[in-house]
Amino acid sequence: xxxxxxxxxxxxxxxxxxxxxxxxxxxxxxxxxxxxxxxxxxxxxxxxxxxxxxxxxxxxxxxxxxxxxxxxxxxxxxxxxxxxxxxxxxxxxxxxxxxxxxxxxxxxxxxxxxxxxxxxxxxxxxxxxxxxxxxxxxxxxxxxxxxxxxxxxxxxxxxxxxxxxxxxxxxxxxxxxxxxxxxxxxxxxxxxxxxxxxxxxxxxxxxxxxxxxxxxxxxxxxxxxxxxxxxxxxxxxxxxxxxxxxxxxxxxxxxxxxxxxxxxxxxxxxxxxxxxxxxxxxxxxxxxxxxxxxxxxxxxxxxxxxxxxxxxxxxxxxxxxxxxxxxxxxxxxxxxxxx
Numbered sequence: 001x002x003x004x005x006x007x008x009x010x011x012x013x014x015x016x017x018x019x020x021x022x023x024x025x026x027x028x029x030x031x032x033x034x035x036x037x038x039x040x041x042x043x044x045x046x047x048x049x050x051x052x053x054x055x056x057x058x059x060x061x062x063x064x065x066x067x068x069x070x071x072x073x074x075x076x077x078x079x080x081x082x083x084x085x086x087x088x089x090x091x092x093x094x095x096x097x098x099x100x101x102x103x104x105x106x107x108x109x110x111x112x113x114x115x116x117x118x119x120x121x122x123x124x125x126x127x128x129x130x131x132x133x134x135x136x137x138x139x140x141x142x143x144x145x146x147x148x149x150x151x152x153x154x155x156x157x158x159x160x161x162x163x164x165x166x167x168x169x170x171x172x173x174x175x176x177x178x179x180x181x182x183x184x185x186x187x188x189x190x191x192x193x194x195x196x197x198x199x200x201x202x203x204x205x206x207x208x209x210x211x212x213x214x215x216x217x218x219x220x221x222x223x224x225x226x227x228x229x230x231x232x233x234x235x236x237x238x239x240x241x242x243x244x245x246x247x248x249x250x251x252x253x254x255x256x257x258x259x260x261x262x263x264x265x266x267x268x269x270x271x272x273x274x275x276x277x278x279x280x281x282x283x284x285x286x287x288x289x290x291x292x293x294x295x296x297x298x299x300x301x302x303x304x305x306x307x308x309x310x311x312x313x314x315x316x317x318x319x320x321x322x323x324x325x326x327x328x329x330x331x332x333x334x335x336x337x338x339x
Contacts, residue, residue: 040121040129041065047125051075054171062124062132070120070132079138081164098161099141103153107144112137126317142169200261203254203287205280208267214279214288215246219295222302226311249298249315251278254290256322294319 046062052071059075073095077083082094096116099108108116119131142165148154149162181187220238223245224231251259259278267275282288297319305311 040123042123043070043125043130045125054079054168054175057168057171059138061135062122062130064120064122068120069135070122071135071138072130072132073119076133076138079164079168080141081160095141098158099144101155101158103155103158104144104148107148107151107153109140109144112140112144116141138168139172141165196256199255200257203258203283203290204261204265205283205287208276209280209282209284209288211277211280214277214291215295216299218299219302222299226302226305226308228307248321249312250291250294252321253315253319254287254294254322258287258322 042065043062044065046060048060050061051058052061052075057079059079060072061075062070062072064070077094080095082098099105099113099116115133115137119133121129121131124130145154145158145162145165146169149159154162217233220242221231221233223242227239229239247259251262262278262281266278266281269275279288279291282291298315301314301318302311305314
């Protein structure tokens with residue numbers, strides 16, 4: 001038999017195509033084209049900062065408005081140790097070509113084949129367009145690759161992908177059994193609180209740290225500019241409400257519950273006033289470096305903004321607050337009082 005002779009599903013597909021009238025084939029093609037260009041579905045949950053962790057691998061993931069869990073194409077390629085494909089669909093062509101290779105194609109189910117050929121186009125929570133696959137496609141693809149390797153059907157250049165699939169399957173198995181135990185025992189209901197406790201433990205120091213200058217002069221210079229106030233580099237006086245602004249743009253965006261916990265642990269004087277700054281209560285290895293990193297991002301965003309409302313819109317988009325916290329009314333006009 002010639003290598004070009006179609007077999008299996010391909011043979012059946014060609015026979016079916018020949019049995020259809022030209023009008024029917026045209027109609028099917030129009031439906032497929034319309035499906036590819038239909039409105040992109042929106043993701044309700046997920047961000048690049050919270051990928052799926054499988055061992056040392058990270059795969060960006062999202063949950064769509066219809067409940068589907070998706071893995072981003074680029075992350076799939078990296079996890080499978082594949083090179084990025086051509087532009088346009090985030091590397092989907094690379095995976096499609098891989099699954100269509102002679103040795104592997106017979107191990108790919110019809111459902112998986114369709115998922116790979118038609119990646120899900122969706123809109124991330126911040127408005128960018130992305131492509132991904134149903135999360136189950138990763139496990140199905142790994143199973144197919146490992147089955148092909150067992151039968152000796154893989155090309156030697158595909159062996160590294162099979163090795164990566166083995167790592168993924170083992171990692172997913174470990175994560176899966178933990179999730180099942182958590183669900184069966186009810187521990188999943190307490191897991192979120194425990195996770196928050198771990199975050200706070202990493203961020204909040206048990207002892208007061210030495211005072212060091214943390215907020216750069218440029219932070220206050222930009223805040224004065226955005227609030228429409230005159231800034232004097234020779235004065236350390238600030239409007240009293242700047243503390244409220246700083247809580248919002250800095251501490252409420254470091255990690256969930258961190259500002260609330262900081263206020264609880266900071267030592268107080270007899271009159272109730274704090275003896276130290278919130279920054280002094282952050283851990284040196286996690287909390288303080290994160291604060292400095294976030295401050296850099298805040299100042300950079302300030303520089304790119306025309307006024308306070310413009311700045312807040314950008315900040316809320318790229319560095320949103322953690323939790324459902326009450327918002328401060330920024331509509332007040334500064335008259336210079338309290339300086």
